[in-house]
Amino acid sequence: MRSRFAAFAVEDEAYLLRTWHPATRPPRVEFERGMRWSGLEIEEVSGGSAVHTAGTVTFRACYTFRGTPGELRERSRFSRHDGAWVYVDGDTGIG
Template sequence: METRPGACPCGSGLPYDECCGRLHRGEADAPTAEALMRSRYSAFAVGDAAYLLRSWHSSTRPARLRLDPGDRWTGLEVVDTARGGLFDATGTVEFRARYRERGRAATMTERSRFVREDGRWVYLDAEPT
């Protein structure tokens, strides 16, 4: 994957290449469930469907994923986290993601569930909010 200039879409304040870009390129694994959620948001923002599939649990991963190139992800707010730390096996992260779809502002709220698979954090599914 090519490098990208600018701030990371996840809102960390770090350059993309030093933040989620490292995870997207496979140079590092997310240390926490929240870090994985942020990297997945960034993958939506930069259009990296391959990373989204790689970071999805094998039991719930779709066969393919098509991202809408017209969607523009414009902001992320982490609302709550439960577990998902360095020594946990499961975790949840509730967040609000802002985006523009066909020029119209929209917000997605989700409580994502994460688990470790082969020692790495992966996205399992979402609970209703």
């Protein structure tokens, strides 16, 4: 999760696509011009250990968009694919 946040912050599309599950991976990642990611707080983790095949991470990411601060909250789902953890999808707008 932290590495994907960092990849969004530096707009590393190749890394984001490589760590996205093939079943849900978009053809490309669209970065919002004027978006600056500034911090990540992991709120909850479920699964995701060496014995699991799936897990979730609930996080809060802070940003500034064209000078206005904001935050994104998401519960992300991850699974193992070819031995590596990859992002499957997520729910935003969580409580």
